[in-house]
Amino acid sequence: MSLSLDAHGTASRVARSRSLELLARGGFVGYGLVHLLFAWLALQIAFGKPADEGDQSGALRTLAQQPLGKFLVAAVAVGLVALAIWQAFEAAIGHRADRGRERALERVASVGRCVVYLYFAWTAYKVFSNASSSSADKQQALTEQLMSSPGGRWLVGLIGLGLAGLGVGLVVYGVVKRFEKHLETGRMSPGTRRLSRRLGVAGYSAKGIAYAIAGLLVIGAAITYDPDKARGLDAALHTLREQSYGAILLTLMALGIGAFAAFCLVQAKYRKV
Template sequence: MTSAASNVKSTASKAANSKPLEYLARGGFIGYGIIHLIFAWIALQVAFQGSKQDSDQSGALQSLAGNGVGKTLLVLIVIGMVAMAIWQGFEAAIGESGEQTRGAKAERALSVARALLYLYLAFYAVKVLRGSNASMGDTSQSKTSGLMDSTGGRWLVGLIGLVVLGVGVGMFVYGLRRKFVKHLNTGQMQHGTRQPIIRLGMAGYMAKGAAYAIAGALVVVAAVNYDAEKARGLDAALKTLAGYSWGVWLLALIALGIAAFGVYCIAQAKYRKV
């Protein structure tokens, strides 16, 4: 490594270890957890009351914008999401331990994906704060429709669907195999809380993985049938489940899992390695 590159990495490492950034990132986990708790409540309403509200993260953000307290919380969520994105950006640049193994490189790639996700949520939260009827489902449907009208677009949409399906399966396995535990300071947990927090993480990642896998499968179906309405992401996935008698109970189970993930995120505010 050249001297200049070494200096850049050293500077990035110091910035990543900044206490203000750590506190903001930990606060971001609380906001991220709140988003998922509201998301889970909306999913339950879709299951048992037939709610037409967007059943994804954008629907949760819109719910918060209904009053002054919610808008204040949205501002704090934006700050937290941006802080988490910056933190994950540093993790992608320098790695958690500086290792260059295949596993470490894969983890750095995941840090890039997380950073983009947090920025995406911050972007939608800002749109909601500005009064826009921001809908991830509408955006996904509109972009899918445009892609399918272009040459080779349906193949690209199908490929995107397969990628999303793969992400969902990967997330499910990530939770099932408890790979997230390595990011937690388990030694700081009291004996009676360690296993419940780990179980919450397992349920949360597996539920989100199932939802994303269904969403990806629907995108593939959209490409095959030339039906952009199926490509509304999580919103389409959960509402499709609600259309079947057996699907209602599966949707309720997924909603409970998403709620578990929300609680797990709040626990991460204290126990995540940052």
């Protein structure tokens, strides 16, 4: 029992360490930069201009092509790893302000965030090491491989359903302003709080819509046995562009993703870490 308490205490001290806090806050800046470039690629697609893939891997490759780009990609990777470590500790020891069922749900959410941050950190590393290939092509190839196996189409359909559910969850998370519970709102001026609220609502809603569309496309790929549709966010953006008023809708989505990028900067300063 004492060993368990000692381990918990050690984990708590590491999770609250100043060095990890600074790295995590820097990670939010890098995460925001990736989403800002993602929004730029979405705008390029909206206006019919040639662009890299409309997803986070395309954003990282775009960043790597700029002056000092490789250095920035490496810095983003380090920051994302710090975010993943922080969320892993949050999942292990629990959130300080939460109790009971809410505490358990937040631990699950922290596990999910940890996985997301690690995935993007790995993507950044692959871009940095010049080993990154098309993530959309990888998703399409994996979908094709899964659908060729027994029960694979059902599995792909379930993955699409999960992705669509994640998108809906992000929209709800933003609309009900649940993100505010993770911010030190007491340190904000009234104007800053209003701005952070608007950025959070717009940002999470735009991301959620993009993921929901991607999930529906994956479900469609399973139903029609068409792996070409299962290309993640890139396919979602191009599909939206092809609809009536698609350029306008995609522009609005890009602005929403840009709002999420700005919200990441708010988190860098005011997130409870």
